[in-house]
Amino acid sequence: MEGEYFNETSYRGTKKFSQQDVKTADATGFGAAADDYMERGIDLNEQLIRNKPATFFMRVRGDAMTGAGIFDGDTIIVDRSLKADSGKVVVATLNGEMLIRRLEKTFNKVRLLSETPKHATIEVDASCDSLGIWGVVTYSIHPV
Amino acid sequence: MKAIVDCNSFYCSCERLFRPDLQHKPVVVLSNNDGCIVSRSDEAKAAGIGMAVPYFETKPLIQKHNISAFSSNYNLYGDMSWRVMETLRMLLGDASKVEVYSVDEAFIDLGNIPAEDLYNTAMNIRTTVEQWTGISVSIGVAPTKTLAKLANYLAKKDKAATKCVKVLATRGEQVTAMKQTRVGNVWGVGWAYAQKLIDQGITSAWELSTMPEEWAYSHLGGVTGARLIRELNALPSRQMEKPLVNKKMIATTRMFGQPVTDLNDIKEAIATYTSRAAEKLRRQHSAAKVISVFIVPREQNYEVSFRRGATVSSHITLPAATSSTPELIKPAVQLVESLYEQGKVYKKAGVMLAGLEPDESIQGNLFAAGPQKYHRLLMDMMDNINFSMRDDVLKFATSGLARNWKMRQELRSKRYTTRWEELYEVS
Numbered sequence: 387m388e389g390e391y392f393n394e395t396s397y398r399g400t401k402k403f404s405q406q407d408v409k410t411a412d413a414t415g416f417g418a419a420a421d422d423y424m425e426r427g428i429d430l431n432e433q434l435i436r437n438k439p440a441t442f443f444m445r446v447r448g449d450a451m452t453g454a455g456i457f458d459g460d461t462i463i464v465d466r467s468l469k470a471d472s473g474k475v476v477v478a479t480l481n482g483e484m485l486i487r488r489l490e491k492t493f494n495k496v497r498l499l500s501e502t503p504k505h506a507t508i509e510v511d512a513s514c515d516s517l518g519i520w521g522v523v524t525y526s527i528h529p530v
Numbered sequence: 531m532k533a534i535v536d537c538n539s540f541y542c543s544c545e546r547l548f549r550p551d552l553q554h555k556p557v558v559v560l561s562n563n564d565g566c567i568v569s570r571s572d573e574a575k576a577a578g579i580g581m582a583v584p585y586f587e588t589k590p591l592i593q594k595h596n597i598s599a600f601s602s603n604y605n606l607y608g609d610m611s612w613r614v615m616e617t618l619r620m621l622l623g624d625a626s627k628v629e630v631y632s633v634d635e636a637f638i639d640l641g642n643i644p645a646e647d648l649y650n651t652a653m654n655i656r657t658t659v660e661q662w663t664g665i666s667v668s669i670g671v672a673p674t675k676t677l678a679k680l681a682n683y684l685a686k687k688d689k690a691a692t693k694c695v696k697v698l699a700t701r702g703e704q705v706t707a708m709k710q711t712r713v714g715n716v717w718g719v720g721w722a723y724a725q726k727l728i729d730q731g732i733t734s735a736w737e738l739s740t741m742p743e744e745w746a747y748s749h750l751g752g753v754t755g756a757r758l759i760r761e762l763n764a765l766p767s768r769q770m771e772k773p774l775v776n777k778k779m780i781a782t783t784r785m786f787g788q789p790v791t792d793l794n795d796i797k798e799a800i801a802t803y804t805s806r807a808a809e810k811l812r813r814q815h816s817a818a819k820v821i822s823v824f825i826v827p828r829e830q831n832y833e834v835s836f837r838r839g840a841t842v843s844s845h846i847t848l849p850a851a852t853s854s855t856p857e858l859i860k861p862a863v864q865l866v867e868s869l870y871e872q873g874k875v876y877k878k879a880g881v882m883l884a885g886l887e888p889d890e891s892i893q894g895n896l897f898a899a900g901p902q903k904y905h906r907l908l909m910d911m912m913d914n915i916n917f918s919m920r921d922d923v924l925k926f927a928t929s930g931l932a933r934n935w936k937m938r939q940e941l942r943s944k945r946y947t948t949r950w951e952e953l954y955e956v957s
Binding site for chain 2: 440442447461467477485
């Protein structure tokens with residue numbers, strides 16, 4: 387149940403597209419031929435949010451993940467419904483603190499890796515219950 | 531089969547989602563204006579914090595046990611509630627199978643799932659809601675809403691044993707559960723009825739279920755009472771209800787942060803509440819024909835007045851239904867002027883809009899009389915600006931410029947899920 391179950395999700399935001407949204411629909415003269423080819427336009431939510439009720443936004447502080455292209459001030463998108471596989475960037479809770487790190491699981495250890503030489507790797511036993519996975523980071527929005 | 535999904539200490543759970551340090555610590559949430567305790571974590575209950583107790587009374591206990599107290603963060607709770615309900619709708623695959631009963635409870639229709647699969651289905655729903663939203667829930671499953679509520683009550687009572695899921699599929703299970711449940715804990719049996727029933731020797735839900743329907747009809751509030759008996763006997767009498775799209779009445783009422791004596795202050799408060807109610811009115815595309823206003827004076831003697839405050843209220847029927855804030859503020863302020871008595875101290879006020887009908891002027895009706903049309907355009911612009919800027923940047927001067935009639939929320943957490951500038955910061 388834990389694994390594939392959570393992968394079935396798809397974007398569930400609004401997909402409303404009524405005739406009023408067709409920009410040339412109120413043309414009274416000849417030839418709104420383009421009407422027939424009118425599309426809804428690109429909606430970032432479709433691309434970035436797969437499961438709306440399980441998706442949260444957070445702000446990154448610090449440089450723990452710069453090696454992964456996630457910088458101070460970036461907005462990250464966190465999906466709680468995804469399985470936290472080894473190798474994913476996650477928001478983890480450890481001893482009451484929330485951290486953004488790359489998750490690495492071995493048969494008896496769980497590691498939280500930062501992607502900057504400044505921070506040490508955190509290693510705990512797989513059975514450790516002070517570690518929790520809050521959600522899986524799916525995108526980082528970075529101003530250019 | 532029906533089930534009720536009920537969030538565990540909902541407001542506290544919302545606060546804890548962004549405060550992992552409080553995971554197994556006692557937490558309480560306070561009502562409007564930080565008045566009373568409205569939500570308690572299990573740890574806070576264990577520390578002896580009562581429900582609906584005034585905050586100031588329980589402060590020593592809160593300090594002694596190092597309990598974290600929060601002001602109500604309705605922006606957060608509203609968003610989290612939507613997430614829980616939306617998750618249920620996605621899991622059930624059909625929005626009509628989810629009846630949102632309150633901010634933290636929903637009835638769901640499980641259809642004809644075989645009895646042996648009910649527990650796993652409910653457990654799956656429970657763990658998925660918790661995984662997706664971070665909110666833990668309890669689920670009671672039974673053939674009727676009333677028995678589902680009863681199952682849920684038992685699931686919550688002993689979370690360790692039930693893992694927050696209780697299924698009452700067979701009559702045997704239902705009877706055992708009813709025997710364990712005191713009559714006052716049955717859904718729909720109020721405090722006064724419970725007293726009456728106990729006086730007659732009916733103490734458990736089971737004993738109540740054996741009473742004849744005719745008896746319930748004459749002693750337990752007519753048809754409602756008869757239905758209650760049927761529901762306890764596993765005969766569905768309360769169906770899943772369709773979501774109420776448009777409210778039939780809109781109210782905005784608040785306790786004042788501090789007691790108020792001055793008429794101008796009360797007028798400002800009433801104008802503010804009217805603005806808020808009018809906003810809700812426009813959001814559901816309605817117009818109101820009746821406006822009523824009430825104010826509640828503080829009693830001299832607390833003990834005597836505990837049960838019922840001496841509310842004074844008055845209403846007015848408007849010549850035409852309207853959704854325009856200024857057209858509603860004017861009569862509201864006139865009403866409160868007539869209610870106000872010099873020298874009294876007021877603690878609460880409210881505005882109610884009723885006689886709601888569809889707002890005719892919405893589509894910018896070309897043939898509507900001039901001012902009506904422009905009122906609507908003006909209101910739309912005002913709502914748009916206030917909605918995009920979030921904090922009422924545009925308001926009517928009657929609502930007061932200096933003073934803020936919003937709630938006192940000294941201990942409110944950030945609005946993590948609804949404001950860009952208040953997102954959780956992770957490092």
